[in-house]
Amino acid sequence: QKEVEQNSGPLSVPEGAIASLNCTYSDRGSQSFFWYRQYSGKSPELIMSIYSNGDKEDGRFTAQLNKASQYVSLLIRDSQPSDSATYLCAVNHNTDKLIFGTGTRLQVFP
Amino acid sequence: DTEVTQTPKHLVMGMTNKKSLKCEQHMGHRAMYWYKQKAKKPPELMFVYSYEKLSINESVPSRFSPECPNSSLLNLHLHALQPEDSALYLCASSEGGGGSPLHFGNGTRLTVT
Numbered sequence: 001q002k003e004v005e006q007n008s009g010p011l012s013v014p015e016g017a018i019a020s021l022n023c024t025y026s027d028r029g030s031q032s033f034f035w036y037r038q039y040s041g042k043s044p045e046l047i048m049s050i051y052s053n054g055d056k057e058d059g060r061f062t063a064q065l066n067k068a069s070q071y072v073s074l075l076i077r078d079s080q081p082s083d084s085a086t087y088l089c090a091v092n093h094n095t096d097k098l099i100f101g102t103g104t105r106l107q108v109f110p
Numbered sequence: 111d112t113e114v115t116q117t118p119k120h121l122v123m124g125m126t127n128k129k130s131l132k133c134e135q136h137m138g139h140r141a142m143y144w145y146k147q148k149a150k151k152p153p154e155l156m157f158v159y160s161y162e163k164l165s166i167n168e169s170v171p172s173r174f175s176p177e178c179p180n181s182s183l184l185n186l187h188l189h190a191l192q193p194e195d196s197a198l199y200l201c202a203s204s205e206g207g208g209g210s211p212l213h214f215g216n217g218t219r220l221t222v223t
Contacts, residue, residue, distance in 0.1 A: 031208065031209065032208060032209045032210075032211075034211050034212075041198075041219075042216070042217075043198075043200055043214040043215060043216050043217045044153065044200075044212075044214050045214070046211050046212070046213065049211050051209065088152055088153075090212075092208050092209065093208065095208050096141050096143075096158045096160055096165060096166060096204070096206055096207075096208065097155060097158065097166060098155070098212055100152035100153055101152060102151070102152050103152055
C-alpha cells in the first residue's frame with residue numbers, strides 16, 4: 001500500500017515565526033512531490049512542486065526533498081495569520097494518480 | 111481565480127433525484143479528475159480521464175457515472191445517492207504524465223437528503 005503520512009496537527013506557531021511541515025512517503029519510486037494549501041470549505045491550491053533532492057524556494061515558502069529518507073517538508077517563513085490552513089502533501093509515482101497525505105492543520109496566532 | 115470551473119457551487123438533492131456536476135478547463139490539459147472530499151479528510155480519488163478516455167476508476171459505486179464529452183469538459187452524473195455521499199466534489203486537471211501538478215476547481219458542495 002503506497003502511503004503518504006503527515007502529522008494532523010494542529011501545528012501552532014506565532015506570527016513571524018517559521019512553520020515547518022513534514023511528510024513521509026512509503027513508495028521509494030515516487031518522483032513528483034507537491035504541497036497544497038486548503039482553507040476551510042475551499043479547494044486545494046498548489047503551493048509548491050519539487051522533483052529533485054534539495055531545497056526549492058518560492059517567496060516565503062521552501063520545499064525540501066530527501067529521497068533517500070523518503071521525506072519532504074515545507075517551510076513557511078514569517079508566518080502570517082492568513083497562512084492558517086490545512087497543508088496537504090501529495091506524491092506521484094509517474095502515473096496520473098496523485099496520493100494525498102491526511103494534511104497538517106496550521107494555526108498562526110498573532 | 112481558478113482556471114478550472116465547476117458548476118454548480120452547491121447542490122441539494124434527494125435520494126431519488128438525478129443530477130449532474132460539470133467541470134470545464136481551458137488550459138489544454140490532457141488529464142481530468144474527479145475527487146470526493148469529506149470534512150477533515152484528504153481528497154479521495156474517484157476517476158481519471160486521460161485523452162478523453164477513462165483511465166482510472168477507484169472502484170466507485172455505479173450511482174456515480176463520469177463522462178468526458180471532450181478534452182475540456184468533464185461531467186459526473188449522480189443517481190440514487192445516499193446521505194453518506196454528501197461531500198465536496200472536486201474536479202481537477204493536469205498536463206498528465208505523472209510529473210504534473212493538479213489544478214483544482216472550486217468544488218461543488220453536495221448535500222443528499
